[in-house]
Amino acid sequence: MSDKPLLEVDSLYKSFGGITALDGVSFEVESGTLTGLIGPNGAGKSTTFNTIGGILKADSGTVRFDGEDITGESPDRIARKGLVRTFQMSREFQNMTVIENMMIAPTGQRGESALQSITPGLRENVSDQEEDIFEQAWEMLELFDIDHLALENAGALSGGQRKLLELARALMLDPEMLLLDEPFAGVNPTLEKTLIDRIETLRDKGQTFLLVEHDMDVIMEHCERVIVMHQGDTLLTGTPEEVQSEERVIEAYLGGSVA
């Protein structure tokens, strides 16, 4: 493992009108870790994700991924570099089937060229590649135990199933790092455990996860490091034990003043 952190966020500022959403957020995420990002509602966790992911442009500050400055890049380019995010409210493609939702994701599909898809001769290559993508998608659906829903429209899925689909779809990109915004909201406890096992397996294989989660038990039990945000700023970073014993964290959650 290189000693350089995979993701470096340095003094991000972002305000909406008069409201300062990010007030100098800085943190680092090491490669191959499962890191938790916690904080009370309105602390700026989702804004941080949106800024890292490129949907929002920061007023100032930098984001570096894998040593490269990605500040202000478009969301699709950031995703192509291997930094993929999911959304707090699932954003599945409602009028597409589950299997289509999965197959849309992989990058470098030949058939994304209209010309290759139309032209006889070239289309056969497109189909050959799609066979592989289908296999890959099917495996992933089985892994997440939603293969029986493959032909359903994604809009017909339950809240928990949508969360599964979104995580499975993001993994189809085989990202180096995943930003997960409350991936377990609405997922039943058994399934949640399966998902965490899955994430830990992937982490052990070298993938990196940054996780926003309100369930403290999950964070404390499974994350190596925890970043605590409060009022648009990073309050502290540490191991779960360090964070738990820190008085400022408890105060932040209970609404006390932080000096």
Next chain:
Amino acid sequence: MSVQEGPVASRLPDSLVGYWENDLVKIGATLAAVYLLYVVAGLLLGYGLSGQLNSLRRLTFLIVLYSIGALVVNLHWGYSGLFNIGVVGFMAVGVYTTTILTRPVAGQNPTGTLPGLGLPLPIAIAGGVLAAALVGYLAALPSLRLRDDYFAIVTLAFAEIIRITAKASELQEFTIFGTTVGTGGGRGIRTYPNPINQFFEGTGAPIVNAVSGTIDGPLVSGWTFVLALTFVLVCVLWVIVRIVESPFGRVLKGIRDDEEATTALAKNTGSFKIRSFIIGCGILGLLGIIWQGSQGYISPSLFVPQLTFFIWIAVIIGGAGSNTGSIIGSILFVGTIYLGPGYVRRLVEEFVSLSGRATNFPDALGALAGGDISGIILYTLDQTSALRVILTGVLLIWLLKRRPDGLFGNRREMASSIDVESRVRDRQSNDSTAGGEE
């Protein structure tokens, strides 16, 4: 295979439901039903063989052309979420460009007609298609970041700008780089000769003579042209189906459903939207060339927004997101709303003896006050174009209440170059037999 429980399938006897699943059968059956209606109407009106053939020729001509337009609107709106209500503008670009390219050069043009560049028709058609695609690119470029409704406004405005530009008297005839060309302004311009008509007037004349005893001569070239247009429709359908049943089409559907989520999956959505838009605009250019261009004369008044909305109605009837639906919607639109009122009028005139034709609304109203309803009936039936709009309104309200997704909306047309559905079903049935669950 899943049985589509549509309004038709639920009424069919079980033995026929299986056939209804085939898209070609659906299109064929709808077309046959509409043809039958028109043949019966023709019989009632006392049409001879030529009359019948001509009636069906006009019906087919319009169905084919509306189908091409509807397929493009479906590619744009049904698949890519691009709200293009400037359809007619891109048709105008195509046909005007081709016309100007084909008109004989100055000095060789017949007196009183506008000169052009004198290029052969096939090159000029390619030029018209490219020009329409290019204008589509120019329209899409600045407006890609706009939301659906604002994008719609831009396309509508673009179409109107094109129409008004074609109408401008400054462009009626002008000289650029030493070449004199022109749009004809409000007076319009004569287009290019139809090569099929030329064939039957020249080398093909014996064929016309051979049949002239049984049917009218012009029907031969007329029907040949309709068949050629049908071939164009088949080609357009082939291209569009391959576009949407592919990873490219899958990304388009993703953009339609949630563009932001699509960018989060590493897709450059702007590039996909532009490509989808210019492909569609190129096809619309071709549509203008073979439709208005084939009538011998074009003027800006042909390219009013109403035509765009009629094509949209065909898509709405069929249901956005389904190519089969777009074609069936076109058959039903042309068969009922577009051509229906004229036939009803002729039938009423034939079989109901109504006296007192009113030529304007006050007269009709006056007759009504005097207890004579025939005036208002005849007056209403005379207003064919107004009736189309009224029927369209009624139909839209009915669709909104009963079938907001159209006849084939929400139908599953899997966006993939391989048969994903049967592969999934194979595995699911294997799973359930192996696992013994469910």
